[in-house]
Structure formats: structure tokens, C-alpha cells
Amino acid sequence: MAVAIAAAVRCLRASTRRRALWSASWSADPEASAQPSPSTSPDKKKKPLPSSQDRLSDVKDAVNERKLPPELRGRPNAVRSETDIVNVVEQRIWHSMEEGHFENLPGKGKPLNLSTNPHADPAEDTLYRILSQNGCAPEWVELNKEIRGMIANWRSALRKACENRSEDDGSAWYDDSRVLQERIRQINDKVFRYNLIVPFGRQMSGLNWDRELGKLNLK
Numbered sequence: 001m002a003v004a005i006a007a008a009v010r011c012l013r014a015s016t017r018r019r020a021l022w023s024a025s026w027s028a029d030p031e032a033s034a035q036p037s038p039s040t041s042p043d044k045k046k047k048p049l050p051s052s053q054d055r056l057s058d059v060k061d062a063v064n065e066r067k068l069p070p071e072l073r074g075r076p077n078a079v080r081s082e083t084d085i086v087n088v089v090e091q092r093i094w095h096s097m098e099e100g101h102f103e104n105l106p107g108k109g110k111p112l113n114l115s116t117n118p119h120a121d122p123a124e125d126t127l128y129r130i131l132s133q134n135g136c137a138p139e140w141v142e143l144n145k146e147i148r149g150m151i152a153n154w155r156s157a158l159r160k161a162c163e164n165r166s167e168d169d170g171s172a173w174y175d176d177s178r179v180l181q182e183r184i185r186q187i188n189d190k191v192f193r194y195n196l197i198v199p200f201g202r203q204m205s206g207l208n209w210d211r212e213l214g215k216l217n218l219k
Contacts, residue, residue, distance in 0.1 A: 140198040147194060150187050151207065154180065162216055181209055 050058075096102060117125050131138060161176035188206035195203040 140194060143190065143194045147187065147190050154183055154187060158212060184209060
């Protein structure tokens, strides 16, 4: 009988000890149990994906990089202006000349064939050839000559008006400046039309009254 009682007491003590440990594990630090596991730590978050604008910028940089000569690729700080690229091209030409790469070119010593332009649009090349054979020039060529002549005459008239300018009588200068400004408007209208029909890269700038007076140190 005593042995059975002692065994029951031992079982009861063991059960009480297990309940105490179980309660302590839940009540000791509730915030600690809410902490994320190391595998979900905020420090190990995935990097955000690049935006579409960043990807587009990377593509543009790659395209511009491919346009550079091999000597300048991977060296963005080495290209400060177009002159840097021109210098590389000139160096290649001189090296090729020194190595004799231009000695046995086809057609060497023969006159150039200027009847066609391989770099122009075929339709435009045919049109220009027909105009040239009939002693005519494209409209933009004739308009360019006309505009340059008008600008030269206008600047000559401006110099004369400035020489005849009198501080005592400003009426003559007022009339001359009004006529000259009206002629500027006519010239700039022709410049605008010229820039619409001229091939790309041959556009010109119009006249500006203040800038032209500044060249003569007058206001």
C-alpha cells in the first residue's frame, strides 16, 4: 500500500512539473514568440525590380555604347564631345595610311563619277540629276542664295543707318529702324520656308534685331 502511494505521488509531481514548464514557455516572453524567423528577416528582403524607366535608360545607354568606337567603349568619361570621336576616327585613318591600306583601292587615279550620289535617296538623286542636266538647281539652293543676298544687303543698310544716326534728331533713326525691322520679318519668313524644304542638317538661323545691333555695339 505504501509503495503504491509513493508511486502516485511521484507521478503527480512529474505531471505538475511538466505543466509548469509548458506554462513558462508561453508566458516568459510573448513578443519573442512573435519575432519572425531568421529565414523571414527584414534584412533579407528581395531587391525591388527595376522600373520600366530604368530599363529603358539602360537600353539607351547600351545603344549609345555600341555607337562608340571600340577604343572608347566602357569609358563614359572619355567622351566629352564629338571631337573625341573625331580624333579616334582620324587616328584610324592615319594608321591605315601608314600601313598602306589606301594604296590599292579600286578606281585609284581615275576621275570620280559624280553623276550619281550613292548616299542620297534614289528618287531625290534622279530629280537632282535632271535639274542639273537642264541647268537648274533645287528650290532650296536658289532660296539659300536669295536669303544670303538679302541678309548682306540688310546688314549694309543697317551700317549706313547707324552711321547717319544723329543724337539730336532721332526721327530719321526711328524711320530707318522701322523699315529695317520690317525687312527682318520678310527675311525670317523666307528662312522659315527654307528650313522646311532643305535637307536635314542644312538649316539656317534667322536675323535678330538686338543681336545685330549688339554686333555694331549699338542699342
